[in-house]
Amino acid sequence: MYDYNQPIASDCLALIVDDEEKIRQTLADAIEDEGWTVLKAENGEKALQLFARHDPDLVLLDVWMPGVDGIETLQKMKQLKPKIPVVIMSGHGTIETAVKATRIGAFDYLEKPLSLDKIYPLLDHAKRMKFTGDERHHQAPDLLGTAPAMLQIKRQINLVATRNASVLITGENGTGKEVVANHIHQKSARGLAKKPFIAVNCAAIPEELIESELFGHTKGAFTNAISLKKGKFELAHQGTLFLDEIGDMSLRTQAKILRILQDQQFERLGSSDTFQVDVRVIAATNHDLKDLIREGGFREDLYYRLNVVPFHIPPLRERGDDIFELTEYFLTKMARELGEQPKHLAPEAMQVMRDYPWPGNIRELKNLLERVCIMNDQLFINADTLRSYLEIDQNSLETNNPEFMSAATFKQAKSDFERAYILGKLEENQWNITKTSEAIGLERSNLHRKLKLYGIESKQKG
Numbered sequence: 001m002y003d004y005n006q007p008i009a010s011d012c013l014a015l016i017v018d019d020e021e022k023i024r025q026t027l028a029d030a031i032e033d034e035g036w037t038v039l040k041a042e043n044g045e046k047a048l049q050l051f052a053r054h055d056p057d058l059v060l061l062d063v064w065m066p067g068v069d070g071i072e073t074l075q076k077m078k079q080l081k082p083k084i085p086v087v088i089m090s091g092h093g094t095i096e097t098a099v100k101a102t103r104i105g106a107f108d109y110l111e112k113p114l115s116l117d118k119i120y121p122l123l124d125h126a127k128r129m130k131f132t133g134d135e136r137h138h139q140a141p142d143l144l145g146t147a148p149a150m151l152q153i154k155r156q157i158n159l160v161a162t163r164n165a166s167v168l169i170t171g172e173n174g175t176g177k178e179v180v181a182n183h184i185h186q187k188s189a190r191g192l193a194k195k196p197f198i199a200v201n202c203a204a205i206p207e208e209l210i211e212s213e214l215f216g217h218t219k220g221a222f223t224n225a226i227s228l229k230k231g232k233f234e235l236a237h238q239g240t241l242f243l244d245e246i247g248d249m250s251l252r253t254q255a256k257i258l259r260i261l262q263d264q265q266f267e268r269l270g271s272s273d274t275f276q277v278d279v280r281v282i283a284a285t286n287h288d289l290k291d292l293i294r295e296g297g298f299r300e301d302l303y304y305r306l307n308v309v310p311f312h313i314p315p316l317r318e319r320g321d322d323i324f325e326l327t328e329y330f331l332t333k334m335a336r337e338l339g340e341q342p343k344h345l346a347p348e349a350m351q352v353m354r355d356y357p358w359p360g361n362i363r364e365l366k367n368l369l370e371r372v373c374i375m376n377d378q379l380f381i382n383a384d385t386l387r388s389y390l391e392i393d394q395n396s397l398e399t400n401n402p403e404f405m406s407a408a409t410f411k412q413a414k415s416d417f418e419r420a421y422i423l424g425k426l427e428e429n430q431w432n433i434t435k436t437s438e439a440i441g442l443e444r445s446n447l448h449r450k451l452k453l454y455g456i457e458s459k460q461k462g
Helices: 021-032 044-053 070-080 095-104 116-132 148-160 177-186 207-215 251-263 289-294 300-306 322-338 347-355 361-375 383-390 394-400 402-406 410-428 433-440 444-453
Strands: 013-017 037-041 058-062 086-090 108-111 167-170 197-201 240-244 265-267 274-276 280-285 309-312
Touching (some): 013 021, 013 044, 021 037, 021 116, 044 058, 044 070, 058 070, 058 116, 070 086, 070 095, 086 095, 095 108, 095 148, 108 116, 108 148, 148 177, 148 309, 167 177, 167 300, 177 240, 177 280, 207 251, 251 265, 251 280, 251 300, 289 300, 322 347, 322 361, 361 383, 433 444
Parallel strands (some): 013 037, 013 058, 058 086, 086 108, 167 280, 167 309, 197 240, 240 280
Antiparallel strands (some): 265 274
């Protein structure tokens, strides 16, 4: 029997808090088999005593307990020692509970019955935190919002992260597809084990270079190939490769991607040697791949290989009050980076933000707020000031674009609006593509595709 009043001699210490003795013992046996010392508590009161007396490297905390429940226990633990990772466990899990626990500071959220395959990566991560002192290095980027669709996405991430299935993320430009991909990676065993997350924007790489970028090349494989180069698949070995804008990839490259997904093998350009890789592929696109398949622009077999687990990220205009949380987050973050007091939007200005359609989504929102922070000395931004940055003119929009208001379907209305919006911004920026892309928060390559899609002839100057 372990004497809880004695100091802990083990390198790593876990605290298990659960009112069910069988769960406490099962978890303790598994964790002790990994060389850890384990403390056990059957309620929140005892857990807080042990937590205050010792410095556990990881806490596994049940939500539903008599007396002081898990949420209250978590709050007190975070007040006492905020850097210690606390993982919430629940057999009656709801999205609301998960969100509340995460906001308080829970490191992760596990649903019962527990899978030991999810426990072991957490042990490895906690051990690494103990000996490196870097508790944030492997945490995923911020994924904000409590709109129903976003809560479902967060729950999906927890469900699929520990599996190696391919993931396809769809959504408009600027909605945060890479952030979701990074979250999936970071919560997986690959992310917790410090394996690489390699992101590739397929639309930004010229067609003649895409294969070299993905698969690498040998010296002399083509003109200017002056040395051996490792490709992204090789660099992502044992980690995750994020292929953004997969719909812009040529059929030839798609065939090679399909082979890698099937065989986990590839050859560098200019070489017949075969390389074996262990890579999880997460792909993303703003296209409707089923439409591209019908048009002959995307392989159906690759689509089904990628679309094992589908995610769809909603546009910002469909996320309701998430706009307020995102705005406050970016204003606070930018103020910290600039070393200034955070700016605030007046209620009327916030309503302007809520009503704006955000064609560039979160990327456009971030760019706008960055301009507000840099270019405006006022701490409180009113609606008129904000409108001057947004440059909204609804009357002009309705007068010049009757098709927008009379479109038969939402899809057509969206297309009419996008075309009118891009034309207006091009005129404002004297048809300078670079300035326009920066102004609206849309990458140059994506803006060029929009011009082609809507039949807008480029008149770029300078």
